[in-house]
Amino acid sequence: xSSAVIVSAVRTxxxxxxxxxxxxxxxxxxAAIVLQAALARAGFAxxxxxxxxxxxxxxxxxxxxxxxxxxxGWMNVAGMAINRHCAGSLSAVGIAAxxxxxxxxxxxIAGGVNSSSFSPRQSLANPATGELTPxxxxxHPDSPEAPNRDMSITVGWNAAQEVGLTxxxxxxxxxxxxxxxxxxxxxxxxRAQIVPVPIRNAAGETVNFEVDEHPRRDTTMEKLASLxxxxxxxxxxxxxxxxxxxxxxxxxxxxxxxxxxxxxxxxTVLAKIHGWTSLGIDPRRTGASVPPTxxxxxxxxxxALKDIKLWEINEAFASVPLVACRxxxxxxxxxxxxxxxxxxxxxxxxxxxxxxxxxxxxxxxQGGGLGIAAMCAGGGQAGAVLIEV
Numbered sequence: 001x002s003s004a005v006i007v008s009a010v011r012t013x014x015x016x017x018x019x020x021x022x023x024x025x026x027x028x029x030x031a032a033i034v035l036q037a038a039l040a041r042a043g044f045a046x047x048x049x050x051x052x053x054x055x056x057x058x059x060x061x062x063x064x065x066x067x068x069x070x071x072x073g074w075m076n077v078a079g080m081a082i083n084r085h086c087a088g089s090l091s092a093v094g095i096a097a098x099x100x101x102x103x104x105x106x107x108x109i110a111g112g113v114n115s116s117s118f119s120p121r122q123s124l125a126n127p128a129t130g131e132l133t134p135x136x137x138x139x140h141p142d143s144p145e146a147p148n149r150d151m152s153i154t155v156g157w158n159a160a161q162e163v164g165l166t167x168x169x170x171x172x173x174x175x176x177x178x179x180x181x182x183x184x185x186x187x188x189x190x191r192a193q194i195v196p197v198p199i200r201n202a203a204g205e206t207v208n209f210e211v212d213e214h215p216r217r218d219t220t221m222e223k224l225a226s227l228x229x230x231x232x233x234x235x236x237x238x239x240x241x242x243x244x245x246x247x248x249x250x251x252x253x254x255x256x257x258x259x260x261x262x263x264x265x266x267x268t269v270l271a272k273i274h275g276w277t278s279l280g281i282d283p284r285r286t287g288a289s290v291p292p293t294x295x296x297x298x299x300x301x302x303x304a305l306k307d308i309k310l311w312e313i314n315e316a317f318a319s320v321p322l323v324a325c326r327x328x329x330x331x332x333x334x335x336x337x338x339x340x341x342x343x344x345x346x347x348x349x350x351x352x353x354x355x356x357x358x359x360x361x362x363x364x365x366q367g368g369g370l371g372i373a374a375m376c377a378g379g380g381q382a383g384a385v386l387i388e389v
Contacts, residue, residue, distance in 0.1 A: 004097035004273040006387070007262055008042035008255035009357040010034055010195045014212045014345040017116035017247040021199055021209040027059055027115040030197065030251035031068035035109055037195040038253035043267060046074040050105035053080045053096055054253075055088025055112030055349040057378075058137070060120040064113055083349075085139060086316060087278065087375050087383030088112050089252060090352030094276030094385060096256040106261050111253035112349035118249075139379030140283040148283075148379075152230045155376060156239040156317030159287025163326050167238035170318040171224040173332075174243040174342040177315060181215040181339025189338060189365070193357045214246050214345035243318040245341030252353025271360050271387040274370070275301035283380035287320050290374045291327040293382035297372065301386055308386075309369035310334055310362055312355040315341030320376055337362055351375065356385060363389035 012030055015022035022030070031054060039046065054065035066079025084091045089112030096108035124135035138148040146154045160170065184190055196208035219242075227240040262269050277297045281289040290313055298304060311334055313321040321340070325332055338344075338358055341351070355373040363371050374384035 002101060003259040004100045004256055005259050005262055005269045006254050006256055006271045006273065006360065007267045007269060008038045009193065009270055009360050010038045010041065011193055011252040011350065011354045011357045012197050012250045013194050013210050014214055014248050014250040014347055014354070015209065016214050016345070017249050020213055020249065022115065022197065022249040023117045025115070025197060025199060025249070026118050027056070027113045027251070028064055028067045028071065030115065030249070031064045031113040032071050033197055034111060034195055034251040034253035035068055036072055038109055038111070038255050042255040044107055044255065046072070047076055049074065049077045049107050049109060051078050051080060051099070051108045053082060053092040053108060053110045055082050055084065055092045055352065057083055057085045057088055057114060057348040058119045059115070060122070084278065084381060084383060085378035086314060086346070086348055087352055087377035087381060088349045090276065090356070090373060090375065090383040090385050091278060093254060093256060093273070093353070093356060097273045097276060100256055100258050107255065107257045109253055109255050111251065111353040112351070113251040114347040114349040115249045116247040146284040146286070151316065151378070152239045152244065154283060155287040156244060156319050157237060158284055159317065159323045160238060160319040162285070162288050163323050165319050165322055169322060170238060170243035171221060173318040173322055175219055175221055175224060177318070177336060177339045177343040178215050178219045180337060181212065181343035182217055184338040185212060185215065189361065193361050212344050214248060215339060215343040239317060243342065245316050245346035248345035248347040250345070250347035250350045250354065252350045252357055254353055254356060271389045274303070274386040274388055276383070276385045278381060278383040281380045281382065286376050286378070286380045287317060288323050288327070289376045289380065289382035290320060290324040293384045294324070294328060294372060294374055297384045297386055303370065303386065305329070307370050308372050309366065310337060310359060310371040312336060312340065312359045312371070312373040314346065314351055314355060314375035316346060316376060318342055324374070352383065356387065359387065360389055
């Protein structure tokens with residue numbers, strides 16, 4: 001039976017939104033850069049690509065994948081935009097794998113892009129008066145227990161409450177995330193996966209942006225403890241900017257094909273895709289959605305928790321991977337070994353692709369094995385992908 005495989009996986013460095021290095025680089029440009037690099041590394045020609053599936057979130061509509069394809073001159077390549085918020089690019093890879101396994105497509109580029117710096121502001125018109133008021137597309141019906149515009153409550157705080165996490169628990173996880181991301185950067189572990197983005201610096205010179213700028217070298221427990229909580233009016237609230245992910249800009253792309261095509265065309269397989277899944281959960285429990293998603297994925301693929309060597313569990317908030325570790329009994333030493341959302345950042349639509357790209361490279365350095373990338377997503381959702389390197 002044919003298998004879906006990944007033959008290329010790249011990402012840009014992750015920038016801090018609205019004040020970082022990619023503040024003048026639109027998402028369409030970021031998408032074009034990773035698409036071109038991913039295809040070049042895979043060694044396929046543009047006219048061999050059947051489709052591009054790119055996740056995007058809060059970018060205002062359109063289809064950045066098709067826009068980037070046309071900008072690159074790939075006129076015969078279609079482009080699909082999907083939105084599962086945080087888990088979007090994991091779902092993009094799953095959709096691509098399904099199309100490959102169904103025999104309907106041969107080569108698909110899947111990934112995601114996000115530019116919080118370029119996210120449009122939207123308005124809603126009053127039908128009677130025409131008056132415009134600010135509007136944000138909701139992910140679920142609003143409630144005090146799960147406000148659809150405040151993930152610090154819906155995701156971070158509710159998840160922490162569910163398993164009794166303390167502020168110190170979450171700050172300690174965030175600190176280690178920064179330490180791991182800095183260590184991986186200094187060791188050069190990200191170099192092979194990052195595609196440079198040409199930007200203009202303050203002096204007007206063109207330079208390459210190619211190092212994640214969100215991780216903080218000077219972070220300490222004392223500094224994290226000094227940060228104000230986001231909701232001081234809520235008794236014992238423990239979510240801060242320090243134990244949450246950042247607002248970020250980046251893009252990621254992976255080339256997915258079948259093992260048969262890879263073999264016939266002499267391509268190096270980076271990873272086999274064993275399975276993918278998603279599910280819904282009460283929006284109030286969004287931050288606790290990773291464990292049931294992982295259990296569903298393992299049940300569908302026939303593997304067990306003990307079979308998984310490394311985990312990428314997105315740190316939308318530090319509480320999310322901590323809940324997963326406690327509920328599933330995971331070793332924290334095997335989760336996010338190169339950092340994650342609290343340190344590297346969380347470029348929403350691109351994060352799943354970033355996680356898979358990092359997971360592939362981390363597994364390669366450890367001699368191969370099974371890995372799972374999993375994350376919660378807005379509106380009480382989650383997604384996960386299981387790969388083998």
